[in-house]
Amino acid sequence: MTASDRWVASTCGLCYGTCSIRGHVKDDVLVKIEGNPESEIGRGRLCGKGVSGIMTLYDPNRVNAPLKRTNPLKGKGVDPGWQEISWAEALDEVAGRLKKVHDDDPRKLFIQRTTTNTSIRAPMMMFGAAFGTPNSWAAGGGLHCGNGAHLIGGIYHASWSLVPDFQHCKYAIYFGASKGHGAGHVACTNMQQAADARIRGMKLVVVDPMSNFASAKATEWVPIRPGTDAAMGLAMVNVILNDLGVWDAEYLATKTNAPYLIGPDRCYVRDADTKKPLVWDTGRGRAVPYDDADAAGLALEGEYDAGGVRARPAFARLREHVRQFTPEWAEGLSTVPAAAIRRIAREFATEAMVGSTIVIDGQRLPYRPVAAIYFRGAQGHKNSVHNCYTLELLNQIVGAADVVGGALGFNPVCYGHPETGKPWYEPKPGPDGLMVTGTWVAPHLPYPIPDPKHPESMSLGGLFPLGMFGTTMASRDQEELWTQFKLPYRPEIMLNYGANSLLSVGNSDTVAETLTRIPFVVSFEITLTEFSEFADIVLPDTSYLESLDSRPNVPFIFNHPAGQGQWSWPIRQPVVAPEGQRRQCADVLLELVDRIGIREEFNAIANTHLKLDGPHRLDFKTPYTYAEVCDRELKSHFGAERGLEWFREHGVISWPKRVEEVYWRPFLKVRVPIYWEFLVGLNAKAKTIANARGLTWDDAWYDPLPRWLPCPSHEVRDARYDLWGFYYRDTLHTNSFTNENPWLDEAARLDPYSYTIAVNAATGRRKGLRDGQEVWLESPHNRRVRGRVRLTETVHPDCVGVGGCAGHWAKTLPIARGKGIMFNDLLEVDWDHGSPVNLNLDTCVKLRIVA
Amino acid sequence: MATTGRVVSVKFLGFLQRLAGHREASVEVAADATLADLLDALARSYGPAFASAIFRTPGDVHTHLRVFVNEEEAQVTDRIVTGGEAAQVAVLVVPGFEGGSR
Numbered sequence: 001m002t003a004s005d006r007w008v009a010s011t012c013g014l015c016y017g018t019c020s021i022r023g024h025v026k027d028d029v030l031v032k033i034e035g036n037p038e039s040e041i042g043r044g045r046l047c048g049k050g051v052s053g054i055m056t057l058y059d060p061n062r063v064n065a066p067l068k069r070t071n072p073l074k075g076k077g078v079d080p081g082w083q084e085i086s087w088a089e090a091l092d093e094v095a096g097r098l099k100k101v102h103d104d105d106p107r108k109l110f111i112q113r114t115t116t117n118t119s120i121r122a123p124m125m126m127f128g129a130a131f132g133t134p135n136s137w138a139a140g141g142g143l144h145c146g147n148g149a150h151l152i153g154g155i156y157h158a159s160w161s162l163v164p165d166f167q168h169c170k171y172a173i174y175f176g177a178s179k180g181h182g183a184g185h186v187a188c189t190n191m192q193q194a195a196d197a198r199i200r201g202m203k204l205v206v207v208d209p210m211s212n213f214a215s216a217k218a219t220e221w222v223p224i225r226p227g228t229d230a231a232m233g234l235a236m237v238n239v240i241l242n243d244l245g246v247w248d249a250e251y252l253a254t255k256t257n258a259p260y261l262i263g264p265d266r267c268y269v270r271d272a273d274t275k276k277p278l279v280w281d282t283g284r285g286r287a288v289p290y291d292d293a294d295a296a297g298l299a300l301e302g303e304y305d306a307g308g309v310r311a312r313p314a315f316a317r318l319r320e321h322v323r324q325f326t327p328e329w330a331e332g333l334s335t336v337p338a339a340a341i342r343r344i345a346r347e348f349a350t351e352a353m354v355g356s357t358i359v360i361d362g363q364r365l366p367y368r369p370v371a372a373i374y375f376r377g378a379q380g381h382k383n384s385v386h387n388c389y390t391l392e393l394l395n396q397i398v399g400a401a402d403v404v405g406g407a408l409g410f411n412p413v414c415y416g417h418p419e420t421g422k423p424w425y426e427p428k429p430g431p432d433g434l435m436v437t438g439t440w441v442a443p444h445l446p447y448p449i450p451d452p453k454h455p456e457s458m459s460l461g462g463l464f465p466l467g468m469f470g471t472t473m474a475s476r477d478q479e480e481l482w483t484q485f486k487l488p489y490r491p492e493i494m495l496n497y498g499a500n501s502l503l504s505v506g507n508s509d510t511v512a513e514t515l516t517r518i519p520f521v522v523s524f525e526i527t528l529t530e531f532s533e534f535a536d537i538v539l540p541d542t543s544y545l546e547s548l549d550s551r552p553n554v555p556f557i558f559n560h561p562a563g564q565g566q567w568s569w570p571i572r573q574p575v576v577a578p579e580g581q582r583r584q585c586a587d588v589l590l591e592l593v594d595r596i597g598i599r600e601e602f603n604a605i606a607n608t609h610l611k612l613d614g615p616h617r618l619d620f621k622t623p624y625t626y627a628e629v630c631d632r633e634l635k636s637h638f639g640a641e642r643g644l645e646w647f648r649e650h651g652v653i654s655w656p657k658r659v660e661e662v663y664w665r666p667f668l669k670v671r672v673p674i675y676w677e678f679l680v681g682l683n684a685k686a687k688t689i690a691n692a693r694g695l696t697w698d699d700a701w702y703d704p705l706p707r708w709l710p711c712p713s714h715e716v717r718d719a720r721y722d723l724w725g726f727y728y729r730d731t732l733h734t735n736s737f738t739n740e741n742p743w744l745d746e747a748a749r750l751d752p753y754s755y756t757i758a759v760n761a762a763t764g765r766r767k768g769l770r771d772g773q774e775v776w777l778e779s780p781h782n783r784r785v786r787g788r789v790r791l792t793e794t795v796h797p798d799c800v801g802v803g804g805c806a807g808h809w810a811k812t813l814p815i816a817r818g819k820g821i822m823f824n825d826l827l828e829v830d831w832d833h834g835s836p837v838n839l840n841l842d843t844c845v846k847l848r849i850v851a
Numbered sequence: 852m853a854t855t856g857r858v859v860s861v862k863f864l865g866f867l868q869r870l871a872g873h874r875e876a877s878v879e880v881a882a883d884a885t886l887a888d889l890l891d892a893l894a895r896s897y898g899p900a901f902a903s904a905i906f907r908t909p910g911d912v913h914t915h916l917r918v919f920v921n922e923e924e925a926q927v928t929d930r931i932v933t934g935g936e937a938a939q940v941a942v943l944v945v946p947g948f949e950g951g952s953r
């Protein structure tokens with residue numbers, strides 16, 4: 001290797017999978033990207049997007065200098081009249097306006113960001129926190145992910161998401177998930193692990209309206225109507241508990257709240273003195289606090305006198321509750337045949353091998369080789385909480401959670417590098433003995449749940465503490481709702497970090513309308529997009545291949561392979577130097593921190609968020625560069641000799657995982673809720689606040705036991721709208737960010753589905769449609785998009801599927817422009833289409849095809 | 852909490868400054884006071900909006916509350932004074948600014 005011919009270890013940024021890469025640089029030009037085999041994150045593999053990153057780096061339309069709008073008029077397709085300005089001029093204006101807002105009311109700053117195509121994420125989050133605004137969201141996936149799947153992943157697995165234990169699982173069932181077959185968290189390692197699992201004989205059942213990435217490699221595809229996953233799941237739970245009589249009594253008694261006694265008011269019966277939930281100790285013949293009982297004698301069934309009331313264990317309540325959800329009932333909603341539901345439930349329960357154990361690394365551990373995995377498809381709905389809650393119960397009732405072969409969270413337990421013991425975190429018991437995550441991607445943990453309060457954020461989040469983002473960040477009725485809740489301010493400045501919310505959130509007319517109300521918009525961009533048309537100042541960001549970051553994969557619960565193997569902590573570093581006047585967003589933010597006067601806040605937050613300690617802690621009053629912050633983070637974790645210089649040379653540090661980190665559930669004394677008692681109190685408090693402001697409320701959404709609840713698309717009665725529309729994440733693209741990449745565009749044009757509308761062949765023939773025909777998709781809300789039909793057997797007969805998030809119109813995106821379909825233009829963004837539990841946006845829509 | 856003892860200097864970082872109405876304050880605490888005692892006293896003097904920014908439910912602080920003693924992060928159960936030095940306590944609530952996979 002010579003200075004003019006070198007390989008540089010770094011991290012991909014073309015999706016949130018953050019695979020470790022090596023860039024081959026010749027004469028300061030990046031000529032090739034490969035996977036880095038020395039890192040667990042990717043294990044030397046790359047997807048097609050990762051390889052194509054070179055084309056995004058050298059995109060001739062990159063923004064190379066700060067730009068200022070000269071046309072005050074803003075709108076879709078309106079030319080901003082960009083004028084190049086100097087960094088000094090740009091920062092004077094941005095800092096001046098931010099300082100004014102900060103000194104007036106910091107909540108008037110609205111931060112919007114993403115993780116893809118841009119350099120880093122932690123600095124923008126820390127900046128927002130230091131500034132003091134609660135108004136921030138990730139608009140790359142917008143309201144389309146997260147609120148349900150991550151919440152349930154956090155509550156049950158102390159992790160952002162889950163995968164099957166690919167090394168030991170024998171039977172996995174995916175509900176709207178593609179782990180190991182598509183894009184997403186630690187995608188490339190999962191692909192290898194899923195392929196190995198297939199060779200080993202793992203059976204994979206994929207429940208999905210479309211047979212594509214996961215189903216194509218599955219043992220069985222089960223077509224389902226969108227948004228009805230909970231119906232099938234509830235019927236499966238019913239069959240397993242009531243027809244087959246299978247459950248893991250020991251797991252339920254010791255690792256869940258299944259034995260907690262529930263009174264007639266649907267709440268825990270509590271000990272008069274300690275207020276701890278009571279359980280029935282059969283050995284002693286009386287009710288005792290949950291942490292004072294003999295595990296072997298805990299009652300899961302029956303009815304008892306306790307605390308002066310008749311009470312039943314939560315498990316008995318659950319078992320009784322699900323009796324109503326017969327496979328025939330579920331078939332009526334989901335179209336999955338009752339016989340198939342019974343068979344799959346039986347296969348799942350049988351393969352779980354309840355009671356079995358296995359020896360791993362000399363330790364005898366529970367062995368439950370089944371996993372129910374849910375993600376975007378199951379969760380992208382108004383009913384996302386109940387969908388994911390139900391599906392998770394499949395894992396819980398057979399004890400297949402974070403044990404050998406089961407559903408694994410992404411690394412919620414880490415005891416650190418052998419030489420330093422860092423990073424270190426593990427879940428711990430919280431209120432009522434229920435699990436609190438050891439680390440989390442968001443500071444607002446999934447549990448314990450804060451008391452709802454009168455909302456003071458743009459998303460109305462305080463009133464809905466189970467949600468992360470709300471529709472009101474960009475909804476049709478945002479002003480109406482803010483007025484209703486007397487929000488005491490309005491957004492005055494938006495800082496956008498690489499997100500294109502025009503395409504990623506919902507219909508672009510609604511989003512555009514909300515953006516035009518914000519007086520001043522600053523956007524860090526690598527290329528000009530539809531969003532840029534609404535910006536007042538554009539700042540030229542570095543791409544991920546020109547950036548530095550000490551924590552590119554958000555260690556470790558966001559992007560790190562689960563299961564046995566190694567830990568790897570890679571860095572991102574510039575593979576090549578930035579061209580033009582591009583500056584890494586992190587450095588710009590640190591300059592703004594000082595100009596606004598929030599350095600003490602920023603440094604305090606950096607210390608706590610990055611876990612900087614000892615001599616590596618930041619002094620509150622000292623200015624640091626972002627490289628210095630990164631250096632201190634690495635030294636805090638791996639010792640003074642392994643700072644940024646060490647990582648620049650080595651790229652990644654790895655060490656072996658311990659068995660009690662991987663299969664942690666039997667080792668830790670934490671419980672998870674099969675019965676959501678906390679929803680009862682939450683409902684009462686939130687409803688009082690909401691009703692006082694005239695918001696209608698439906699108690700059913702806060703039932704402590706799971707239900708199937710309809711999305712708006714299930715309630716459309718107009719027979720002309722006879723199809724359900726949904727979009728899926730195309731593995732060739734990441735949201736709308738990669739459409740401008742010429743290699744990926746070429747691949748997408750060759751792919752039969754990327755840029756087309758998938759219509760079931762029989763349905764299409766019945767409607768007189770032919771392959772390649774141009775049609776309109778129309779919603780009952782008079783929204784429509786145009787595209788070409790692709791007739792196929794791989795989509796449910798009642799559905800049409802659209803790939804990804806394409807359909808760009810900006811003139812600044814000459815390759816992406818006019819290609820594919822912007823499905824989101826069919827989506828309503830308003831209160832009625834959001835979840836009243838976690839604010840998740842509904843992303844399925846009833847449609848008709850107009851030729 | 853007893854009102855005789857020592858005076859602690861408290862700095863309100865981030866949006867707590869807006870809720871408190873100023874950046875710094877001096878608070879008298881008992882000699883054996885914990886940070887939780889101090890937070891209780893602050894919640895009482897600065898009213899319900901400040902209190903609900905600190906406490907998740909009465910008596911139980913938010914998981915995203917951070918307290919620093921002489922710039923070092925501390926637990927709310929910690930006693931305030933260490934080594935006989937005067938303590939400067941900084942209180943910060945990290946707002947819910949994160950989440951979602953994209």
Ligand code: SF4
Pocket residue numbers: 012013014015016017018019042045046047048049050051183184187188
């Ligand atoms: S999966 Fe994502 S992070 Fe990995 S190579 Fe592909 S685009 Fe890059």
